[in-house]
Amino acid sequence: xxxxxxxxxxxxxxxxxxxxxxxxxxxxxxxxxxxxxxxxxxxxxxxxxxxxxxxxxxxxxxxxxxxxxxxxxxxxxxxxxxxxxxxxxxxxxxxxxxxxxxxxxxxxxxxxxxxxxxxxxxxxxxxxxxxxxxxxxxxxxxxxxxxxxxxxxxxxxxxxxxxxxxxxxxxxxxxxxxxxxxxxxxxxxxxxxx
Numbered sequence: 001x002x003x004x005x006x007x008x009x010x011x012x013x014x015x016x017x018x019x020x021x022x023x024x025x026x027x028x029x030x031x032x033x034x035x036x037x038x039x040x041x042x043x044x045x046x047x048x049x050x051x052x053x054x055x056x057x058x059x060x061x062x063x064x065x066x067x068x069x070x071x072x073x074x075x076x077x078x079x080x081x082x083x084x085x086x087x088x089x090x091x092x093x094x095x096x097x098x099x100x101x102x103x104x105x106x107x108x109x110x111x112x113x114x115x116x117x118x119x120x121x122x123x124x125x126x127x128x129x130x131x132x133x134x135x136x137x138x139x140x141x142x143x144x145x146x147x148x149x150x151x152x153x154x155x156x157x158x159x160x161x162x163x164x165x166x167x168x169x170x171x172x173x174x175x176x177x178x179x180x181x182x183x184x185x186x187x188x189x190x191x192x193x194x
Contacts, residue, residue: 145188
């Protein structure tokens with residue numbers, strides 16, 4: 001068993017420090033404009049020293065995305081996954097560098113051989129399940145169209161969220177959060193039988 005003050009605890013703390021610095025630098029400067037050398041400097045390490053904690057540049061960026069997910073959960077956890085996703089979509093407008101990292105990495109990880117493929121498979125499955133449950137709850141409360149299939153709506157909400165993130169990099173004429181909310185308003189409208 002590791003001592004809480006031993007090398008393991010120091011390594012965990014240093015990884016967390018690196019990830020905090022990386023989130024700030026990438027959010028501010030963008031994924032493409034940020035080198036691993038800059039990330040290392042922000043954490044007070046050499047590039048090799050920083051990569052020692054992650055194994056590779058790809059593993060570092062996956063860890064940054066995981067840290068982004070954790071920060072979003074902590075910042076936006078309301079209990080309703082649809083409200084959480086809406087808040088995250090709106091927040092992403094203020095962190096274009098992290099949006100760029102996410103969009104690039106999620107596209108690259110579509111290749112089953114990519115190091116982060118399983119991360120995205122698990123991430124999407126978990127979000128889809130939580131959103132489908134939220135759709136069911138809203139349907140039961142009469143707040144969402146009862147004719148909507150929960151799994152299909154969950155998948156479409158993720159697609160909308162990801163698509164808006166990509167489009168936000170091309171100067172959308174409207175706020176991504178407003179666009180996302182507009183679709184939710186439409187889904188809450190009357191059923192076809194009304």
